[in-house]
Amino acid sequence: MIIDCHGHYTVLPKSHDEWREAQKAAFTAGTQCPPYPDITDADIRETIEANQLRLLKERGADLTIFSPRASAMAPHVGDEAVAIKWAQACNDLIARVVSLYSDTFAGVCMLPQSPEADMTASITELERCVSMGFIGCNLNPDPGGGHFKHPPLTDEFWYPFYEKMVELDVPAMIHVSGSCNPAMHATGAYYIAADTIAFMQLLEGDLFKDFPDLRFIIPHGGGAVPYHWGRYRGLADMLKKPDLGSHLMNNVFFDTCVYHQPGINLLADVIDNKNILFGSEMVGAVRGIDPTTGHYFDDIKRYVDALDITDAERHMIFEGNARRVFPRLDAQLKARGL
Amino acid sequence: MIIDCHGHYTVLPKSHDEWREAQKAAFTAGTQCPPYPDITDADIRETIEANQLRLLKERGADLTIFSPRASAMAPHVGDEAVAIKWAQACNDLIARVVSLYSDTFAGVCMLPQSPEADMTASITELERCVSMGFIGCNLNPDPGGGHFKHPPLTDEFWYPFYEKMVELDVPAMIHVSGSCNPAMHATGAYYIAADTIAFMQLLEGDLFKDFPDLRFIIPHGGGAVPYHWGRYRGLADMLKKPDLGSHLMNNVFFDTCVYHQPGINLLADVIDNKNILFGSEMVGAVRGIDPTTGHYFDDIKRYVDALDITDAERHMIFEGNARRVFPRLDAQLKARGL
Numbered sequence: 246m247i248i249d250c251h252g253h254y255t256v257l258p259k260s261h262d263e264w265r266e267a268q269k270a271a272f273t274a275g276t277q278c279p280p281y282p283d284i285t286d287a288d289i290r291e292t293i294e295a296n297q298l299r300l301l302k303e304r305g306a307d308l309t310i311f312s313p314r315a316s317a318m319a320p321h322v323g324d325e326a327v328a329i330k331w332a333q334a335c336n337d338l339i340a341r342v343v344s345l346y347s348d349t350f351a352g353v354c355m356l357p358q359s360p361e362a363d364m365t366a367s368i369t370e371l372e373r374c375v376s377m378g379f380i381g382c383n384l385n386p387d388p389g390g391g392h393f394k395h396p397p398l399t400d401e402f403w404y405p406f407y408e409k410m411v412e413l414d415v416p417a418m419i420h421v422s423g424s425c426n427p428a429m430h431a432t433g434a435y436y437i438a439a440d441t442i443a444f445m446q447l448l449e450g451d452l453f454k455d456f457p458d459l460r461f462i463i464p465h466g467g468g469a470v471p472y473h474w475g476r477y478r479g480l481a482d483m484l485k486k487p488d489l490g491s492h493l494m495n496n497v498f499f500d501t502c503v504y505h506q507p508g509i510n511l512l513a514d515v516i517d518n519k520n521i522l523f524g525s526e527m528v529g530a531v532r533g534i535d536p537t538t539g540h541y542f543d544d545i546k547r548y549v550d551a552l553d554i555t556d557a558e559r560h561m562i563f564e565g566n567a568r569r570v571f572p573r574l575d576a577q578l579k580a581r582g583l
Numbered sequence: 584m585i586i587d588c589h590g591h592y593t594v595l596p597k598s599h600d601e602w603r604e605a606q607k608a609a610f611t612a613g614t615q616c617p618p619y620p621d622i623t624d625a626d627i628r629e630t631i632e633a634n635q636l637r638l639l640k641e642r643g644a645d646l647t648i649f650s651p652r653a654s655a656m657a658p659h660v661g662d663e664a665v666a667i668k669w670a671q672a673c674n675d676l677i678a679r680v681v682s683l684y685s686d687t688f689a690g691v692c693m694l695p696q697s698p699e700a701d702m703t704a705s706i707t708e709l710e711r712c713v714s715m716g717f718i719g720c721n722l723n724p725d726p727g728g729g730h731f732k733h734p735p736l737t738d739e740f741w742y743p744f745y746e747k748m749v750e751l752d753v754p755a756m757i758h759v760s761g762s763c764n765p766a767m768h769a770t771g772a773y774y775i776a777a778d779t780i781a782f783m784q785l786l787e788g789d790l791f792k793d794f795p796d797l798r799f800i801i802p803h804g805g806g807a808v809p810y811h812w813g814r815y816r817g818l819a820d821m822l823k824k825p826d827l828g829s830h831l832m833n834n835v836f837f838d839t840c841v842y843h844q845p846g847i848n849l850l851a852d853v854i855d856n857k858n859i860l861f862g863s864e865m866v867g868a869v870r871g872i873d874p875t876t877g878h879y880f881d882d883i884k885r886y887v888d889a890l891d892i893t894d895a896e897r898h899m900i901f902e903g904n905a906r907r908v909f910p911r912l913d914a915q916l917k918a919r920g921l
């Protein structure tokens with residue numbers, strides 16, 4: 246089976262988006278936020294069937310690990326109470342998608358990481374979502390939205406959350422949200438920069454000594470990391486760290502959101518295939534057709550199909566690694582006889 | 584001939600570094616900065632011959648385009664007067680290296696880009712350095728040192744400086760300095776992130792419509808850009824920009840500071856060879872030996888030698904492109920009969 250580890254609910258029922266605007270406006274005005282709207286199953290089916298479900302079927306995947314729209318998570322908006330309500334609303338919508346299409350979607354939650362707050366509310370939301378059947382979370386290393394003011398991921402600031410992740414046996418995708426920095430385009434600059442920065446934070450520290458069972462997925466093909474794999478191996482050496490295989494790569498995984506064949510070839514060439522999870526971020530950052538191939542840029546399965554690797558390796562990328570990194574998904578699939 | 588477009592003076596006479604510390608201490612204390620020390624030619628020869636000159640000869644390059652130590656440029660330290668004095672001292676030292684080894688080094692200057700200042704002092708320093716024979720400059724897109732608070736490179740903030748660059752016919756390497764952000768390691772995170780962010784700033788704008796003769800080198804193999812070339816082609820399409828070939832790639836060049844063979848292979852495969860300049864950043868970010876090859880990570884010439892390209896293409900990467908991007912270097916070489 247083919248599991249896409251990186252999907253966001255990017256085209257949403259209008260009333261959900263409108264409520265968000267109302268929530269922001271109420272915060273600014275200091276007035277009461279209106280109640281969350283009634284969204285029918287039909288509203289949800291309409292958005293999902295026209296977008297992710299259609300494309301997933303057309304392109305031949307079986308299941309998408311699905312989280313709220315990344316660029317709209319925006320935990321810096323309003324205060325912590327605003328962030329908590331917004332995270333709950335978005336995660337509840339994901340839970341409804343999963344309940345409507347339980348064969349096809351598995352839920353990953355966003356967190357209410359208001360920039361001034363500690364991780365307490367995020368722990369509460371993670372517990373709530375896992376109790377609803379979610380299998381993982383998105384963890385934002387820069388909740389401020391574009392100036393990288395949070396402590397590195399190896400700092401004890403994050404430890405209470407990591408303890409909960411380990412207890413619940415869920416991984417996190419390290420994923421920033423929209424950029425509020427005019428110098429930093431979200432999907433073209435901020436995402437890729439943050440992926441790269443996150444990896445180097447992990448390289449500089451010794452986080453997985455403290456949390457040997459913690460698992461992170463760095464999306465967008467690991468940012469710049471595989472392309473600069475020699476630099477990172479060399480920096481580990483200069484910083485007197487163990488080789489990357491034992492220092493990081495029992496705990497860090499990259500997805501395949503790299504939108505051309507040469508990039509995917511490099512990824513599979515340089516990074517051990519046990520660390521690569523199929524992911525397309527579809528419908529996401531790049532929605533057009535590549536004129537050099539005639540196919541959608543984000544039709545990633547084609548690139549993985551074209552890799553010169555064994556069937557066993559391809560199976561790991563498409564399914565095996567995702568089941569290992571997301572044990573709760575594996576258990577759900579096994580319960581369904583898969 | 585083999586021209587290395589990316590070298591920094593990383594091992595310096597001690598008294599130069601000591602003066603910098605004295606300059607900073609004087610600024611903090613509000614006292615007078617001591618005079619710049621007497622540095623003899625022998626002091627300079629000692630540092631250069633033990634490091635860059637030795638390695639350049641051992642590895643088979645002929646000429647290095649040489650600028651002050653990147654991580655120490657730190658224009659955010661002190662105020663603008665401090666930044667100006669420091670830039671002058673560093674650039675003067677580069678001028679002395681070039682005068683001592685005029686066959687082997689060509690000068691590129693740093694700029695006194697104090698974060699609160701406009702580009703006036705940088706224009707003055709560029710003019711001063713070009714009058715001393717410098718052939719280009721380092722332009723820092725984030726002079727604040729790690730929070731990306733400057734306007735994007737396409738903003739009119741930078742235009743007076745670009746006008747001077749075009750008038751003097753010098754290119755800029757887009758290169759940040761040291762990081763004062765504990766979440767962002769300089770050579771492992773900040774440099775690569777800034778390269779990627781800079782490219783996306785250019786992609787979002789239309790700078791080269793206003794400055795068709797402006798030329799930028801994005802170092803470290805273009806950050807994450809070649810690995811994600813499909814993403815950038817797709818984003819150009821989504822943002823209704825021309826294809827990258829005409830939108831950016833008459834004006835933007837990448838160096839080869841990518842410390843393993845698969846990365847260099849990808850670079851040469853994906854990016855037109857007319858846009859690639861040989862560069863090693865030696866002695867720089869990664870100084871060890873790659874245990875998988877037995878050679879220094881930053882012995883980049885080996886990787887370029889191993890590329891499956893024609894001799895004409897290799898000549899462009901090693902020499903031709905550098906002479907085109909740095910016309911003042913080309914003129915100097917021609918004057919020497921080269």
